[in-house]
Amino acid sequence: MITIEARIxxxxxxxxxxxxxxxMRETKSDVVLFVDHDIFQCNPHWxxxxxxxxxxxPSIGMLTCWTNRxxxxxxxxxxxxxxxxxxxxxTYARILWARHKYAVSDILSCSGMLMALRVxxxxxxxxxxxxxxxxxxxxxxxxxASYWRLSRAEGLYVYxxxxxxxxxxxxxxxxxxxxxxK
Numbered sequence: 001m002i003t004i005e006a007r008i009x010x011x012x013x014x015x016x017x018x019x020x021x022x023x024m025r026e027t028k029s030d031v032v033l034f035v036d037h038d039i040f041q042c043n044p045h046w047x048x049x050x051x052x053x054x055x056x057x058p059s060i061g062m063l064t065c066w067t068n069r070x071x072x073x074x075x076x077x078x079x080x081x082x083x084x085x086x087x088x089x090x091t092y093a094r095i096l097w098a099r100h101k102y103a104v105s106d107i108l109s110c111s112g113m114l115m116a117l118r119v120x121x122x123x124x125x126x127x128x129x130x131x132x133x134x135x136x137x138x139x140x141x142x143x144x145a146s147y148w149r150l151s152r153a154e155g156l157y158v159y160x161x162x163x164x165x166x167x168x169x170x171x172x173x174x175x176x177x178x179x180x181x182k
Contacts, residue, residue: 002030002055004047004116008037016112017128017135024122030054034136036113038161039067040086042093049156050116053102061121061148062140064110065156066096072137074107074152089159100155107152108144112136113160121148 005027009019023032031054033047043049053063068080068089077096081088115136125146128139144150 001051004031004033004051005029006033009034014132015130016132017130020128031116031118033116034112039113040159042090042157042159043097053153059149060151061118061143062150063116063153065114065153065158067158067160069160070111072111075110093157096157097155103154104151105154106149109137110140114158
């Protein structure tokens with residue numbers, strides 16, 4: 001089995017691409033799982049699912065999954081619950097898991113709310129571009145255009161809070177960009 005390290009990338013200057021690259025350079029794992037700070041893993045076996053898919057499919061350079069709220073249509077499941085009830089999203093995740101298990105589909109791009117990136121793929125495709133907006137989706141398109149596969153785990157679903165106006169929970173501390181009111 002391959003080794004996986006889960007990380008939430010962050011850079012105080014807002015250079016998400018640099019944060020991704022720093023993590024990729026430092027890892028001792030075979031795969032780095034990048035996740036946003038505002039997702040909830042609805043499948044309690046998410047780590048095993050990702051590890052098995054990446055082990056069984058050595059040509060997958062990057063893997064993502066389904067979610068409820070995201071700009072990228074390759075990851076947004078339009079049948080997902082519209083509520084913010086974690087129970088509703090866990091029930092939906094069970095349905096997807098029962099239907100698809102470890103199946104994957106190749107896609108053309110993904111957003112970084114959840115992306116498992118194989119270190120060997122990163123070394124061959126090259127580093128992420130500097131910046132914040134579209135860094136992840138542009139990188140995923142580079143993978144899809146290479147001989148590496150960009151895939152979505154059909155049986156894996158995460159709840160994504162995304163763009164909810166909750167403000168800072170710590171007085172005087174700024175919130176992440178995705179939490180700022182529009």
